[in-house]
Amino acid sequence: MFTDSHCHLTFTELLSQLPAIRQAMADAQVDRALCICTTMEEFNGVHALALAHDNFWSTVGVHPDNEGVTEPSVQDLLHCAALPRVVAIGETGLDYYGMEDRKGGRSIADLEWQRERFRTHIRAARACGKPLVIHTRSASDDTLAILREEGEDGAGNLAGGVFHCFTESMQVARAALDLGYYISFSGIVTFKSAQDLRDVAAYVPLDRMLIETDSPYLAPVPYRGKTNNPSYVPLVAQQIAQTRGIALDVVAQATSRNFEALFKGVVA
Numbered sequence: 001m002f003t004d005s006h007c008h009l010t011f012t013e014l015l016s017q018l019p020a021i022r023q024a025m026a027d028a029q030v031d032r033a034l035c036i037c038t039t040m041e042e043f044n045g046v047h048a049l050a051l052a053h054d055n056f057w058s059t060v061g062v063h064p065d066n067e068g069v070t071e072p073s074v075q076d077l078l079h080c081a082a083l084p085r086v087v088a089i090g091e092t093g094l095d096y097y098g099m100e101d102r103k104g105g106r107s108i109a110d111l112e113w114q115r116e117r118f119r120t121h122i123r124a125a126r127a128c129g130k131p132l133v134i135h136t137r138s139a140s141d142d143t144l145a146i147l148r149e150e151g152e153d154g155a156g157n158l159a160g161g162v163f164h165c166f167t168e169s170m171q172v173a174r175a176a177l178d179l180g181y182y183i184s185f186s187g188i189v190t191f192k193s194a195q196d197l198r199d200v201a202a203y204v205p206l207d208r209m210l211i212e213t214d215s216p217y218l219a220p221v222p223y224r225g226k227t228n229n230p231s232y233v234p235l236v237a238q239q240i241a242q243t244r245g246i247a248l249d250v251v252a253q254a255t256s257r258n259f260e261a262l263f264k265g266v267v268a
Helices: 018-027 040-052 074-081 108-128 140-149 170-178 195-203 230-244 248-262
Strands: 002-007 030-035 056-060 086-095 132-137 161-163 182-185 209-211
Touching: 002 209, 002 230, 002 248, 018 030, 018 230, 030 040, 030 230, 030 248, 040 056, 040 074, 056 074, 074 086, 074 108, 086 108, 086 140, 086 161, 108 132, 108 140, 132 140, 140 170, 170 182, 170 195, 182 195, 195 230, 209 230, 209 248, 230 248
Parallel strands: 002 030, 030 056, 056 086, 086 132, 132 161, 161 182, 182 209
Antiparallel strands: none
């Protein structure tokens, strides 16, 4: 019934509990999950989860915030993307959040390596015809500009993809939709302070929406502050249903259909 379109099950706090998490998913009617890769070093472990479980799939990519890790070429990404049960390129994108405290006082100009990495992922996605899983934080203008420069302009012949864990403005949501992208909402949409995001969730067409946990982070209310896992994704759907004034199963069915439409090769 429900699909978690973005989770990090190779992270230690979840991998060690995987049998219990899978049982909790079944109990919560969470039928499928996309396991997200954040470094090339991590890929084999993420891919192994997808090969071992018929309701898991894998991505390949390097998160924009990861430094001191293997920098993939287009060919590196294409090689992994051709493997069974790998359905997307990412998580990729740009992250300019916390330039002082998180990035040591560097400037946006100093992050050219992030922009080049993002371009590499876009080119790989377009070459293999698989969608992008995009992370953008405090960097939406450059994220959208680079997508357009690389040919992701909504005019066809695009890789497409999803803006995951969306926390940006209504204006950015409209721009992403205009480029042909989906928008995914996480547990943040349940937070008391997130009314602006709930307004975006009310605006995004139901046929362009995904739901996710981003486990182990961002557990939805009433589990906020605790370790997140895919069995909590129905709480995201519940908030969206409430915000839009529609039935929960309508959100569940629509977001699961969208998951299948975006990530080719995924089966019910």
